Amino acid sequence: MNSRLRALEAEAIFIIREAVAEFRNPVMLYSIGKDSSVLLSLAVKAFAPGKLPFRLLHIDTGWKFKEMIEFRDRTARDMGLDLLVHVNQDGLKRNISPVLSGSSVHTQVMKTEALRQALDEHRFDAALGGARRDEEKSRAKERIFSHRSPGHLWDPRNQRPELWRLFNARLKPGETMRVFPLSNWTELDVWEYIRAENIPIVSLYFSALRPVVEREGRLIMVDDDRLPLLEGEQPRMEWVRFRTLGCYPLTAAVRSHAKTIGEVIDETGSAALSERQGRLIDKDDVSSMEKKKREGYF
Numbered sequence: 001m002n003s004r005l006r007a008l009e010a011e012a013i014f015i016i017r018e019a020v021a022e023f024r025n026p027v028m029l030y031s032i033g034k035d036s037s038v039l040l041s042l043a044v045k046a047f048a049p050g051k052l053p054f055r056l057l058h059i060d061t062g063w064k065f066k067e068m069i070e071f072r073d074r075t076a077r078d079m080g081l082d083l084l085v086h087v088n089q090d091g092l093k094r095n096i097s098p099v100l101s102g103s104s105v106h107t108q109v110m111k112t113e114a115l116r117q118a119l120d121e122h123r124f125d126a127a128l129g130g131a132r133r134d135e136e137k138s139r140a141k142e143r144i145f146s147h148r149s150p151g152h153l154w155d156p157r158n159q160r161p162e163l164w165r166l167f168n169a170r171l172k173p174g175e176t177m178r179v180f181p182l183s184n185w186t187e188l189d190v191w192e193y194i195r196a197e198n199i200p201i202v203s204l205y206f207s208a209l210r211p212v213v214e215r216e217g218r219l220i221m222v223d224d225d226r227l228p229l230l231e232g233e234q235p236r237m238e239w240v241r242f243r244t245l246g247c248y249p250l251t252a253a254v255r256s257h258a259k260t261i262g263e264v265i266d267e268t269g270s271a272a273l274s275e276r277q278g279r280l281i282d283k284d285d286v287s288s289m290e291k292k293k294r295e296g297y298f
């Protein structure tokens with residue numbers, strides 16, 4: 001492992017331990033993606049040989065790729081994780097979905113409201129997540145210890161300064177904190193760390209022949225029969241992979257023949273566009289992600 005990765009690893013482990021020391025009831029958010037896999041690996045290393053001193057929380061919308069759910073359950077079983085899976089039952093009763101309701105309503109109900117429900121129900125006062133500043137412009141505004149007012153609301157203009165490595169973890173009743181140990185990592189850092197530490201990840205990140213339809217220039221994988229085909233559409237097999245993972249109707253694949261981590265790293269290093277180019281929820285409206293985050297989205 002090179003010196004840059006060692007420095008990032010040491011910083012992330014320090015932040016994870018600091019969060020455990022400062023907060024009464026922290027939880028780690030687990031989205032099953034590559035960043036979550038790195039964060040989980042760092043947390044295990046931070047407290048080895050002991051068990052993780054917090055639970056993992058997955059907000060399940062019911063629309064994740066099948067391979068993601070299989071990977072989540074296998075990882076939890078093999079590692080003996082205390083994994084909490086939360087679904088917004090009210091959203092299920094209302095048949096909220098990315099297909100019928102649209103990406104904006106689906107994200108608000110099945111992700112943002114679901115996350116707020118889970119944090120309140122279990123009285124978590126801090127949520128550690130794998131978000132990075134280089135992913136999206138609103139995430140670049142997050143502090144490492146990112147304060148949330150009652151109701152899990154975020155005001156990017158009212159965040160606490162973080163001088164040197166001094167994190168202000170004080171909370172008033174009803175307030176919570178989001179903690180981002182990977183803030184200073186890039187997408188390439190994550191991939192290089194996965195290679196260096198041989199961290200298991202979902203196979204969707206590697207190229208394979210998969211059934212896709214092309215809509216408005218984006219390749220949407222037909223993961224099950226819930227995705228209605230438009231008139232004239234016929235799924236075709238293409239060599240594709242995913243740079244980021246989410247609800248499958250809202251996550252576009254990229255054409256690629258990268259089947260190994262080395263090939264993915266080469267491809268990532270030469271990419272001209274952000275990894276989130278394929279996330280349709282980022283494009284709902286102007287400043288969409290920041291608006292969602294202000295309301296409590298991760």
